[in-house]
Amino acid sequence: MQASYFVFEKMKVEGFAGYDDVRLKTAIKVPKAFVGRIIGKGGKTVKDIQHASGVIIKLPSDTDDEADEDDDAVFVTIYGSFIATQVSPLFFMCFFH
Numbered sequence: 001m002q003a004s005y006f007v008f009e010k011m012k013v014e015g016f017a018g019y020d021d022v023r024l025k026t027a028i029k030v031p032k033a034f035v036g037r038i039i040g041k042g043g044k045t046v047k048d049i050q051h052a053s054g055v056i057i058k059l060p061s062d063t064d065d066e067a068d069e070d071d072d073a074v075f076v077t078i079y080g081s082f083i084a085t086q087v088s089p090l091f092f093m094c095f096f097h
Helices: 002-014 032-039 041-053 082-096
Strands: 024-031 056-058 073-080
Touching (some): 024 082, 032 041, 032 073, 041 056, 041 082, 073 082
Antiparallel strands (some): 056 073
């Protein structure tokens, strides 16, 4: 993780992101059974995670073409700064226990 952070910081310093902060994309494979828990009642949990970590979370929908009917897991995509994309998956860990 430390090496990734230094590469990320170097990209910012060298101006590869222009004037905006570099946004990273991280995909986490989670069991389908836990997607509802991540969303929470009325979307409250996912909104709280986004607010606390500063990321944007894209959850799979029932109509996603990427969804494999035989697979028991789906990908949850997280967009944000380096630190946020490294920390936000920790929020998901509490749903798996």
